[in-house]
Amino acid sequence: MDEKSFWHIPVLFQEYIDSLNISITKRNIVVDCTLWLGGHAAGIIRKLHEGDVFIGFDLDNDNLKSSRETIEKSVGGFAKENGITIRCIHANFRDIKAKLSELGIDTVTAVCYDLWVSSAHFDDADRGFSFRFAGKLDMRFDRENDGKTAYDLVNRMSEKELIEILRIYGEEPKARFIAEAIVKARKLKPLETTEELTKLIEETSYDPKSVVRSFQGIRIAVNDEFGSIETSLKDTISLLSPEGRCSVITFHSLEDRLVKQIFAEYLQAERDEFTGQDITPALIKKVTKKPILPTEEEMKQNKRSRSAKLRIVEKK
Ligand SMILES: C[S@@+](CC[C@H](N)C(=O)[O-])C[C@H]1O[C@@H](n2cnc3c(N)ncnc32)[C@H](O)[C@@H]1O
Incomplete structure (x- = not known):
């Protein structure tokens, strides 16, 4: 494990991985939209089986390179031995539909997002994300x-x-x-x-x-962050197979509100106001009534987890 992976502890690790409902009784096609150091990704891949597919995206090419290295080092051998396909792609998750279509995929069993901005961005003066360092005003992920x-x-x-x-x-x-x-x-x-x-x-x-x-x-x-989240979540809901899961970790109330609002659009059936009949049925259901929060123990070990919330929905 290199220095970077050591200090970055993936948040809500077990809860996030379990939320994807990976099972031996089906062919799993899992998309991790936010790879960075590949900590969650490695945990996900370890749960996959022969014939399963893992696809990961990151918009930042440096972060993508880090995740490719971690994945290769920690689960590359395991994936090869077990016939699991891994693809790590430089892409904005807002293009999830187009990127999967290029791979000939139009349905997936799980999609996940860990929406925190990586500390690699804040700690690199050259990227211009942080007021703590002198740098050019840039702030682009890509x-x-x-x-x-x-x-x-x-x-x-x-x-x-x-x-x-x-x-x-x-x-x-x-x-x-x-x-x-x-x-x-x-x-x-x-x-x-x-x-x-x-x-x-x-x-x-x-x-x-x-x-x-x-x-x-x-x-x-x-980065039009909210536009990307909205487009991507809506496309994810259409891409999920029945009982497919979408899991999102947010760290900020604005982001969490946005995710909640987008899910809310699909949680209720659309009703005809005159007949009271459902025109379009609800497409998803909540897996847990309330978002999952880190335990006291996790918050003690990893201060960054304190504001994390995990929302999980399942396609009907
Ligand atoms: C919190 S990190 C993910 C950490 C990762 N789960 C792990 O275990 O190491 C979020 C990552 O999402 C990437 N990202 C942010 N917006 C994105 C977008 N629209 N499309 C793809 N990746 C994005 C960032 O570059 C960053 O690497």
Whole structure:
């Protein structure tokens, strides 16, 4: 186990793996949408059998490389001996349908998401995710894509758009003042670094939490994180076979609310308001009434797990 895998303990490990309902009595096709260090992935693969398929995605090529190494080292031999197919793919999970279709797959038995932003992102100054380090304003998960960076957003968006991003994705109460200050400052010179942005927010808000919240809002917007979650979860529900499972770990109330709302759309049948008859039946059911939370023991051992929530649904 390398240094990175050592300090990253996969959250709700057993609960997440068990939630996927992997069984010897069926052919399992499992998709892990967020590979990173492949900790969960290795646990999932260990439960598979001959003929089963494991597919993993990561949008960040460095993280994908880490997961390929961990998987090869920890379960590569096991998979070969047992006839389990493994594919680790550089992709945004929002493209789950297209990526699986390229592999000739149109139904799967389980899909899982561990939505925390990896610490590899925050600890690398060069990526521009963290106000703790001086770096260029970047914040893209996928650096191989020419998509917008934090620099583009901060320097080119209208004041109104900036207010919305800071308010909705950052839940920043002083969004208007911060957006105003950004627009004023960039008229003199574009904001280029995390340091410049941090200083500007601190001087405008006098609340250190505003920096955390604003960086979060900008990061979510740069990567269209909520758009990806919504598109992907909806496609996952259509891809699942009957009794197929979808499991999602969130770490933030905004993300958890979004996942809950998307699932809610499919948990209820659509009714004709005149006849009271169901037009479209409910497509999924909850596996546990309430989300699964880490035990006291896990929270003691791994502080990062404290805000984790696991939601599981099953296709009808
Ligand atoms: C919390 S980590 C996953 C940790 C993993 N379960 C483990 O056991 O090591 C989340 C990963 O999801 C990736 N990611 C974030 N958004 C993504 C997206 N839209 N599509 C694919 N991967 C994404 C990040 O690059 C990061 O590597």
